[in-house]
Amino acid sequence: MSLCNVSKRFGDTTVVSDFSLDLFAGEFVALLGASGSGKSTTLRMLAGLERPSSGKVLMDGVDVTDLRPAARNIALMFQSYALYPHLSVRQNIATPLRQTRLSAAARLPGAGLLSGQVRKAESEINARTQSVAQMLRLDGLLERRPGQLSGGQQQRVALARALVRDPSAFLLDEPLSNLDTALRHSTREEIRDLHRRTGHAFLLVTHDQTDALSMADRIVVMIAGRVAQCASAADIYHRPANREVARFIGAHRMNILPPGVEAASFHPRGMQDDIGIRPEALQADPNGALLATLTNAAFHGEETLLRLRTDAGAELLAVTEGTASLPPQGTKMRFGAQAARLHCFDAATGLRKEIKA
Amino acid sequence: MNMRESMSTLLLTGPAALALVLCVFLPVAVVFVLAFTNYQIGAPGIGWVGLDNFAQLFGSRMGRNAILNTLTYVSIVIPASVGLGLLVALGLHALARSLPRVSEMLKAVYFLPVAATLVAMAVSWQMLLHPSLGLVNTWSSALGLPAPLWLSDRGLVLYTLSAIGIWQSVGYNMVLFLAGLAAIQPSLYDAAEVDGATSGWARFWLVTWPMLGPTTLFVMVVTAASAFRVFETVATLTKGGPAFASDTIVYALYREGFVYFKAGYASAITVVFFLALLLLTALQIWVIERKVHYR
Known part of the structure; x- marks a missing residue:
């Protein structure tokens, strides 16, 4: 999936200008930038939550600029996790499947009692939810509400909800910023591990260079809405492309x-x-x-x-x-x-x- | 120190507590006692009648009529006013993004009936609904529609009053719902969008409606409390008529107490009304509160 010369303006301010990025299958890319550098906006354009003012978003060479997030089959993990507080962990994880696989009528409570087809879909959804929950060690917490979970557990629920429908790309918006130091450390490894196991393309947006350097195969340093450098972690550190990157990294x-x-x-x-x-x-x-x-x-x-x-x-x-x-x-x-x-x-x-x- | 602290606490809370006891609790207690007597304002004597007053309220055709009318009124006004309030709030909330000025103006328009004195507004409604000269009937006959007697048809008057009640309370509910809508995290809508809730309908059921739960509960309680107390429109527009077709509990209470001076009977009505409202509120909070706060 790729962004081609994408720009985004809000009123008179240009947040992202002439930005191009390719995300290859199975790759782990970090988008690193200070706050206000336009990295979150870039992520939202990639996800389809924001429409670029100019330029194109491509997936497998197909123009998806006008497609909605669900149609792009992209998973997005939010910085605030954005879990549905009224739903249990199980329901939270199952939401993407229910929304895309069941019609509005089939989502009504009790629809499964009337239609065998709905019952079959529901049991598939349940099985998939169960397996993703197991992968993220959430199986004991399925009936709880997000409000009853710790920050780290909420984060795993958000990961599970993003992973449950086998997305084509997985975007993470500052996934570690709400965790304490010890948890950050283990979660970094967990996310790397998840990347290895699922084989999806991962794009991590962060302001924390330690996160970027330690997790990503490739780092895109973003300064003032532009790509300042795009290279491996070692290259970014040892051979910064310009003065700004040199000052920013380290x-x-x-x-x-x-x-x-x-x-x-x-x-x-x-x-x-x-x-x-x-x-x-x-x-x-x-x-x-x-x-x-x-x-x-x-x-x-x-x-x-x-x-x-x-x-x-x-x-x-x-x-x-x-x-x-x-x-x-x-x-x-x-x-x-x-x-x-x-x-x-x-x-x-x-x-x-x-x-x- | 401890002594001084408790003195200042007493000094701060004391006057208000005293006023509350003298002006609210004491009269309520008196009303509860009076409800079991045949006291009439200005009468020399007072006699204990036990549950006679309550028997009269529930047993007489007049009493039952007032209760039934009030229940009918409430069961129309609550759902309509809450539903319309939500609908208007959703519309204005969405409009605020594209046309903020228009949205602000419409908010003020919808809120106007809340800010205005209902008695004064009733005069306008009386003129609007006048059988031959009113704007409503002039227009409906111009369009070839029937021109009903809005306030003097026995079968219609209660619904007319309900409509005015809805008109009056929608603005208030709208403001509460708008506040509730503004408090919903935008990231939840983003999450819903990513999760495939692409239609506005799906997003409403996945995010908006559950997130508005506490607001909806509050709006229902407030609307129910004000709907049960319907009085101004009845007193100014119909006086409970024609032939008691729009007689409501509070209007009956006013008539018995302040026109016929039957303080005992009026007190009994007050007690029943008070307990009914208390029960309703408690029920709403106990039953629904558990479902709307997601802890």
Whole structure:
């Protein structure tokens, strides 16, 4: 399934512009972006809840831009889960099947008593519901209402409801944002596992790069409604396509030295280009290229964050091991970085320039 | 500290509680006692009559007529007013997306009867429904339709009053339903859409109707309470007539108590009315509450 040059405008604001994305069968793609970058809108266009202002949505080469979500057979898991609070877990999971397989009259209570056909459909639905519930360890909770479940259980019900009708693609909108840290961790693995077992195409929308990096085969970084980079997790981290992606990805924001003597001390290209160094690549080194003043050191347990100021006034961040002994604040220290871990960006356009080590 | 806290609590709640006891509970208690007497306002004596007053209410043709009329009125007004209120609210809620200005204006129009004094409105209805000069009959005869005697036909008057009752309460129910509709999470509609509830009908039964459960219960209770108390339209338009065809419980109560000064009998009617309303409300809440709050 793919989006072709899709744009979406709300009034005068363009939320998504000229966006193209291909989602192949069985693939796990993450759409990563800060809030307001248009990633949720993109997801809604893919699902069919929002109509693109221009461009096309294709599935297997067929234009589905005007088809409704149910006709696209796409499953969507909502950030808020959007479970029906008046229905039991069993009924929640069965809803997509009941809505698509039974007519309005057959959905009436007691319809199964009158028609054998409805009875047969209902027992099929029941069997399918049961098996999906079993897969997600919900079999003991089927008669409860969503209000009686914990956040993690609600999330599994939402997953089950999305999976129950064997969708062609599975879209997840911030699936982990309402879970606590411990649960997030196990749910990440569970979702990966689910992807492997079902073999559906998964598209995950998230603002959390750890989610994206740890789950997806391919990551689409979205900045201000455009695709900033589309690559594997390793590539996004090690070879960011431009300055914005470089700053966005990574637990700590990448240091960017503007063109000048200090940047050039790391690499000759630094005379005319920006030089980027990840804080974890910047290490204290008596023979290092750069002299800087330690302005602040914050101990975070496994690591210590060092705030530095160079003589030219650039603010930098370095990360060292938590066990390293530190000189007092105000000390002048030398820092260096391996040439292979330097990044070079065009000062004007911000685009990546490959440099030789 | 504890002492001072309880003093200030007493100071804050005391006056209102005292007023409530003096102005509500005490009179109710008096009414309950009077219901078993033959007291007449201004009469020198008072005598204990036991259940005679109640026997008169349920046993006499007049009493039974008032009860039956009220039940008929209520059984028309509740479903129609709640149903129409919901329908109007759904329409205006949908309209607010495409034509917000028009929707706001219509909301005000529908709410107008609620804000207006019913007695004043009754005068307008009297003029509209006048058998020969009223707008309704002028138009219906112009269209070649019969021109019935809306307020003086014994078989028709109760339905006319019901229609006015519906007209008066739809706006209020609409506002309550609109508030209920606005509180429904939009993501539930998205989920319904993704789950294949593509028709508006399917979405209504899957999301709107169940999510409006608490609102609907409240609207039903409020509508029932006001419908049972129907009085203004009866007093101003028909005085219970013609030939008691539109006599209702509260109007009978008013007539017995304030026209014939039969305080004892009027009190008995009040007691029955009070208990009936209490029972209805309790029933609605106990039976339906369990089904509308999804905890």
